[in-house]
Every structure is written in C-alpha cells, then in structure tokens.
Amino acid sequence: MRDSPAAYRAGRHFLQIPGPTNVPDRILRAMDRPTIDHRGPEFSRLARECLEGMKRIFKMSTGHVFIYPSSGTGAWEAAIVNTFSPGDRVLMFETGQFAVLWRNLAERFGLVVDFIGGDWRHGIDLVTLATKLAQDTAHQIRAVMCVHNETSTGVTSRIGEVRHAIDEAEHPALLMVDTISSLASIDYRHDEWGVDVTVAGSQKGLMLPPGLSFNAVSEKALAASKIAALPRSFWSWAEMLEPNQSGYFPYTPATNLFYGLRESISILADEEGLDNVFRRHARHGEATRRAVRAWDLQLLCLDPREYSNSLTAVLMPEGFDEARFRQVVLENFDLSLGAGLGKVKGKVFRIGHLGDFNDLMLCATLCGVEMGLEQFDVPFRKGGVMAALDYLSRGDRFPSNSQPTRSSSEAVAAT
Numbered sequence: 001m002r003d004s005p006a007a008y009r010a011g012r013h014f015l016q017i018p019g020p021t022n023v024p025d026r027i028l029r030a031m032d033r034p035t036i037d038h039r040g041p042e043f044s045r046l047a048r049e050c051l052e053g054m055k056r057i058f059k060m061s062t063g064h065v066f067i068y069p070s071s072g073t074g075a076w077e078a079a080i081v082n083t084f085s086p087g088d089r090v091l092m093f094e095t096g097q098f099a100v101l102w103r104n105l106a107e108r109f110g111l112v113v114d115f116i117g118g119d120w121r122h123g124i125d126l127v128t129l130a131t132k133l134a135q136d137t138a139h140q141i142r143a144v145m146c147v148h149n150e151t152s153t154g155v156t157s158r159i160g161e162v163r164h165a166i167d168e169a170e171h172p173a174l175l176m177v178d179t180i181s182s183l184a185s186i187d188y189r190h191d192e193w194g195v196d197v198t199v200a201g202s203q204k205g206l207m208l209p210p211g212l213s214f215n216a217v218s219e220k221a222l223a224a225s226k227i228a229a230l231p232r233s234f235w236s237w238a239e240m241l242e243p244n245q246s247g248y249f250p251y252t253p254a255t256n257l258f259y260g261l262r263e264s265i266s267i268l269a270d271e272e273g274l275d276n277v278f279r280r281h282a283r284h285g286e287a288t289r290r291a292v293r294a295w296d297l298q299l300l301c302l303d304p305r306e307y308s309n310s311l312t313a314v315l316m317p318e319g320f321d322e323a324r325f326r327q328v329v330l331e332n333f334d335l336s337l338g339a340g341l342g343k344v345k346g347k348v349f350r351i352g353h354l355g356d357f358n359d360l361m362l363c364a365t366l367c368g369v370e371m372g373l374e375q376f377d378v379p380f381r382k383g384g385v386m387a388a389l390d391y392l393s394r395g396d397r398f399p400s401n402s403q404p405t406r407s408s409s410e411a412v413a414a415t
C-alpha cells in the first residue's frame with residue numbers, strides 16, 4: 001500500500017482548461033439554496049434581472065436574450081433552427097475545431113455551407129469574406145457565421161471588421177457570432193457590431209458551472225425567425241418570448257443556475273466592470289505569451305492582432321505528445337491543461353487564463369507548465385515563469401487610465 005499513490009490530494013486542483021472555468025465561491029454560495037417555484041414571483045424577479053443583466057454583458061439595448069438549460073451546443077442549434085430554412089446558403093470560416101463542429105451542425109439541418117478553409121493559425125479571412133460578398137450580387141448568402149474566439153487555437157477574429165466588410169458590400173446577410181469562450185473575457189459589442197445572433201454559454205467567461213446557454217437576438221433576426229421554415233420546438237424563440245416578458249419560461253429553467261447568473265452579472269458588470277475584466281484578461285494573455293516565447297516554444301496563433309486573451313495554444317516540439325505531457329502535469333501538479341482538438345490533437349496544449357483568475361493563479365499555472373516541460377524532457381529554455389513575473393510585477397496592475405482608488409490606498413494605510 002505504501003507505494004500506491006495517495007488517495008487524497010492536498011490543496012486545490014488547478015482547472016486551467018479554457019472552459020469550464022473556476023467558479024468563484026460567491027457564485028457557488030449564491031446557488032446553494034433550495035430550488036424555488038419557477039412559476040412563482042421570486043423566480044420571475046430573478047429571471048427578469050438575469051434577462052436584463054445579460055443585455056449589459058452582450059452590450060445590446062434592443063432585441064431579446066434567450067436563456068436555455070443546455071450547454072453551448074444547444075445555443076448553436078437554437079441560432080440555426082430559429083433563423084433558417086432548409087437549403088439556405090451561409091458563409092462560415094474554418095478557424096478551428098469549434099467552427100468545424102458548428103458547420104457540421106448547420107449541414108445536418110440542411111443548410112448549404114460555403115466553408116472558407118483556414119490553417120488554424122489565423123482568424124477569419126477578411127479578404128475572402130469581402131470577395132464572396134461582392135460576388136453574391138443576388139444576395140443568396142443568408143448569413144455570415146463566425147466563431148469570435150476559436151477555443152481550439154487561441155485565435156480571436158475581429159468581428160468589428162467582419163461587420164465592416166458586410167456593410168462595405170451593402171449585403172443584407174445576417175451576422176451570427178459564437179462568443180462561448182470570449183463573452184465577459186474579451187471585448188464584445190453585440191449592438192455596435194450589428195450582430196444578429198450572439199451565441200454564448202455559462203461555463204467560460206461567465207464563471208458559472210456548465211448548464212446555461214444564450215442567444216442574444218436582434219430585431220432583424222427576430223423578424224427572420226418568423227419566416228424561417230426549419231422545424232423547432234425546444235429551442236423556439238417564439239415560444240419563449242411571451243412568458244419571458246413576465247420572467248417565466250415555457251418549460252422548467254435551470255432554476256438554481258439563475259441565482260449564480262445574477263451573481264456573475266453583478267460581479268462582472270457592476271463590481272469589477274467589464275472594461276477592467278477585459279484589461280485583466282489582456283494582461284494575463286500577454287504574460288502567458290511572454291512565458292511561451294521565453295520557453296522557446298511556438299504559439300499556434302501567428303497574427304499578433306488575433307492573439308486570444310482567454311487562452312493560449314502552444315505547439316509541442318515535434319515528437320512530443322501533448323496528451324502525455326498533460327498527463328504528467330496533471331499527475332504531478334494537479335493542474336488540468338486543455339487538450340489538442342481535431343486537426344491539432346497530439347500537437348497542441350492549451351493554457352486557459354479566463355474567468356475568475358488572478359496574477360498568482362496564473363503564476364502557479366505557468367510554474368506547473370514549466371516544471372512539466374522539464375519532467376517530460378521537452379527541449380525548451382527555462383525562464384518562462386520569470387518572463388511572466390517580470391511583466392506582471394512591472395506595476396501596471398491598475399488600469400492605465402486610473403490610479404489606485406482612494407479607498408484602496410486608504411485600505412493599505414489602515415493595515
């Protein structure tokens with residue numbers, strides 16, 4: 001028995017996959033309650049607060065937010081079945097595995113997908129997008145469908161520029177965007193970018209357990225849904241709209257997750273503030289990339305304008321399997337890193353740095369990676385952690401446009 005691994009692992013597990021993410025204790029506590037009547041007044045108030053609050057997270061003032069009891073994949077399906085008819089043409093981009101999966105789903109519903117190929121190291125190909133739209137003088141393309149932050153590659157596409165291309169072409173196509181791993185981590189503007197359907201999930205930037213998904217829908221997409229012919233029932237926007245007005249749902253919602261969602265919205269939008277949330281993620285993204293470069297390893301993302309601030313995908317040197325590397329890191333340091341997915345399986349590991357995350361958690365994560373590289377005999381240069389520490393300790397801890405607030409310096413003086 002003495003030689004067998006201990007049954008108890010002391011200390012906290014490090015869940016540094018790019019979703020699900022760490023759930024703050026406050027959110028866990030908020031959900032730790034008896035389940036209430038989802039047709040009673042307390043739930044109605046809670047749901048209306050969540051529906052309105054999510055508009056602030058999506059940055060939208062008109063349209064509607066739909067909340068489903070499902071993983072993000074459900075919201076992908078909802079976006080499709082509510083908006084299209086069989087045979088509709090859509091434009092999608094092979095940015096990585098999540099784009100491939102959404103494409104597959106669209107094809108199963110009879111959409112005709114023009115899937116623009118990609119090398120999994122870049123975001124949406126804006127030149128090809130502009131060409132395709134310009135060529136489509138008959139306006140047969142019904143929608144442009146994008147993954148904002150490609151979680152399999154650590155590449156963030158520039159949705160503002162996608163919007164610009166659609167406007168330049170004066171094309172009426174709907175714009176649909178998957179923000180499952182970017183919402184509440186990376187700047188996103190549903191209204192300003194003229195997005196018609198934004199797809200999101202609970203378990204990444206929103207810091208909730210898995211189980212809720214979202215469609216943020218413009219008036220234009222609501223209008224399109226009235227003439228769309230694909231059959232729908234569980235995902236139907238029309239069935240949801242009326243009961244939602246009074247804070248109810250056509251079927252049992254994930255009641256307790258709504259308590260968590262209200263807490264999450266309050267933390268993100270009111271207490272930390274979305275701009276500070278984005279800055280924090282940008283800082284952790286940059287520190288991680290500095291570590292990777294110092295290790296002499298390659299980032300999968302090739303264009304600095306497209307670096308993801310919610311995760312970093314790192315190429316393993318030839319001949320070193322990422323799955324075995326991650327196993328070493330998990331066994332020795334109780335740290336979970338993200339797997340290589342699809343085409344980059346075996347070749348890439350991913351460091352998640354999104355959600356409820358701070359400097360020291362990032363430092364510990366990078367230490368786990370650096371020690372793992374050493375133990376797995378990967379050819380690398382030591383000092384990635386040091387490079388990250390140098391950057392993190394440089395003192396731009398506070399947002400560049402503000403000094404430490406009076407209350408925090410007072411708090412320091414008081415200790």
Ligand SMILES: *Cc1c(COP(=O)(O)O)cnc(C)c1O
Pocket residue numbers: 019071072073074098147149150151178179180181201
């Ligand atoms: C996680 C993720 C999904 C899948 O969401 P599930 O909740 O696993 O169904 C889809 N798209 C992106 C970009 C993701 O990161």
